[in-house]
Amino acid sequence: MVTGYGPLQRVLRVWLPVGFFMLVALLPFYWMAIASLKPNSELYNPNISSLIVYHPTLKHYVDLLTQTGFLRWTWNTMLVSVISTAISLVLGSMLAYPLARMRFAGASLMAMAVAAVYLVPQPLLFLPLADIINRLHLGNTLTSVILTYPTMLVPFCAWLLLGYFKTVPKDLEEAARIDGASRLQTMRRIFLPLCTPGFISAGIFAFTLSQNEFLYALIFLTKSSVRTVPVGVISELIRGDVFYWGQLMAGALLGSIPVAIIYSFFVEHYVAGLTSGAVKG
């Protein structure tokens, strides 16, 4: 940590670089906001500045919310993300606890296998998975994505939780074991409640990844009523070869807000979880 600089030094060392990163990070969002407020006549006019809106209008937002399935898509996305995250946290901790605490034959092999699973990226699996989903007659159901999202989330949650679990002191569990608790009871009643920060950070990351998922949703969800926000916005805010740019930008912004809000509350935990996982893992 560096402290004790004069004001000029402060500007150079802190505000200039930080300001630069802020500008780069936030410019596209500013653009989205401005574009979503511009009436079509301004939007398509290349002769005026694209960074200023002269006659702002809320028409695009209104149209988005009333004429498209945006609200439905948002609900779908939240539902899918929450359930997938829950499933992934449960399965992830079921994988991570034995690997963190138990000694048994095959432990290191198992750890490597979990890491290997993470190496299998989505685009590798989407064709065979599409076939499987079709055969299970789960096409165009939210179940299809709720079942397939954890495939990318569980290995990550397992890895993150593993790192976190290792940092939890063992004394409480040992005390419980001495008192005669079974391993299951120890895990459920003693250990897991201690790991809330780890769950929060893994959960947030999993939630974010779910929100962001596009490929599986594109292939499995073709009915408007079951679509998630990413697929809905890209597929349905176009008619033929005309993009509804204003609505697209409005949708992009509105689609980002819930995630951003959740993040602002939990960013501490997110970072803490990453640290313990990454540094000690």
Added chain:
Amino acid sequence: MGNGTRRDFLKITAATAGAAALPWRAQAASKSITLLHESSFIPAFDAYMKNTIAPLYEKTTGVKVNYELTSVGSLPTRVSTITETGSGADLTMDILLTPFLYDEKLADLSDIAEEVGKKQGGWYDAAKEAAVVKGKWKALPFANIGQLMNWRTDWFAEIGVKKFPDTWEELYEAGKKLKAKGHPFGFELGHGFGDNHGWMYPLLWSYGGHEVEADGKTVSIDSSETAAAIDFCRKFFQDTMMEDCLGWTDVSNNKSWMAQQISCTNNAESILYIAKRDFPDIGKVTDQAMNPQGPKGRFHFMNSISHSVFNFSPAKEEARAFLKWLMTTNALGDWYNSADSYYQPLLHGYDKAPMWNVEPRNIPYRDALATAHLPGWPAPASPKLAQSVAKYVVVDMFAKAAGGAKTPDVIKTAQAQLKQIYSA
């Protein structure tokens, strides 16, 4: 719309009520069929089926028609799921090459096709190209969504051109002058789905170039005709267009038109439609024309829409009956009317239909039908052809040359790709 449609509507009701006494009344059983369609560019078109045609059919025959929509671009994925699982819809809309990809799961409609042809003035040749798979009609062609030249009459007038240029060379000359005046052309050369094919395949054909011969086996892209088309494309791009066109997708030229950056492009009716609705000043100076001709003729890209029945559908007979009713009664004309000639019928019986009088600027779309072909023509359509389209063989060949690559090189690459696709 207006009086004409109301009168037509009354005519349908009367005719159908009368006819209902005959064959269709026989199916008294209350069943339902699902018709899958891609969301139309014209909302009124979808509304008309849902609110007018489907209820009418149900009243007449007792069979309920569920009109299900999927978003633009999602139809192939949806049909794929349906054919793989064997359920989900009874009838579907086909686009372009889908009858050929799924033909084993589609019912034979040859008998209905013959009847429709007889009743409605005969099919265009292009229609047969679109729907006949291995000698059988696996789809009933519904319409073409034409891709034609859109041009700014005011800017062309400034350089003294009052009628749209007739040949590619004349268009090129006009383009050079217009680019110099700050109104370049804007043709798509990127990885879209319609506005690139709409002019590139016709360009190739109009110089006499072919990907694969009519036997469906001989790769013949390597020819002097192809080279001539490529050389033209290179100078056409470099002297009349903006560099950005190399990366354009289907939405780009629409955006550019409304931003008044380009004076000519190849597009479906969407530009004129949106211009008239949202930017009337631009709409007034927008006109449409057939593709220019090359040394070997004038050609157009066929973007056909058809209807097929899934042969695994439990309501196959009802589905066929519906299709027959749709295509042989006045319901067809009324459905076409609801879309302002966005869909060009592939039946000669509609050549003089009143729908063409609504917007005379759309008439070239009708005239283009006589010279319209599926991509890959003269080879018959097949899954191999679908692979060539999906891999953008022809598009990239032209685009690479436009970007500066040498003609023999791009032909070599295209030939290697085609040989590999057609030999497998």
Added chain:
Amino acid sequence: MTIRTEPLAGLAQRAPRGWSLSTWLDRESVFSWLMMSLPILFLAGFVGYPFFYGILLSLENRPVAQPGTFIGLKNFITDFHDPIFWQVAINTFVYTGAATLLKMVGGLGLALAMNQNFRMKNLVRAFLLLPFIVPTVLSTVAWMWMLDPAFSVVNRLLIELGVPPPGPSWLGNPILAMCSIIVINTWRGLPFYGITLLAGLQTVPPELYEAATIDGASGWQRFRFVTLPLLKPIIMIVTLFSVIFTFADFQLVYVLTHGGPQNATQLFATYAFDIGMSAGQLGLGASVALAMLPALGILIVAMTLYMRRA
């Protein structure tokens, strides 16, 4: 948090003698494997099975809606002779390499800049994460508009500085198009790198810096000999994730250019998608997707070795 031992004490009294189910269940190996059985089953079913099925698909000629016929390695031979396949491979490696490098360097810079005390630091940190947490396709749509030469601020600026209008074509020129997707991917992934490295920086004990300063080390030397070595584990892990994500990227290209211009931005994932979904050739598409695996494997092994040695 206090532990209530009463219920547990009760358990102890009920503990049976000799072999019993509960004792057996409590053995480390038994407990572990039972506990892991559900997740293992899930992963085996939804990752393992599709993975091997994907391998089978790649060995078949499998057009959509038709049964598959076994053809051995023919799909891979087709890919081998497909000029586009090799361009796709090069694109994916270049894209992944350049973006990862930029993210690593940029992320380190961000972490160093943020590793200082100033007001509103937490708010800034939350804002900086936005590009990463917002759904990619949504921000990419905004970029589509921003990169249109007619509307782009950068082009506007360049034209003011004398560049002839309309200025560079960010999505039309093949080289610039590749640069564009690299930049957008960097924009999206840099916060993840930066915030994670920042967390790592904050675990470096200040005494090490003080000791180094006392020994006469300059700022740069402190960075090189104290900070970097301690950060290595984190850098390695974050880079690993980043490489996997970027190599298999689909959304960005699908929305922005769909592989154009002329396949300059076509990646493994988007090419496999076009072949599998647009052309309906599921077997061939699977073979292109599988081609990612050895490439990915090589990348990861190379990276791990490099990190171990350095």
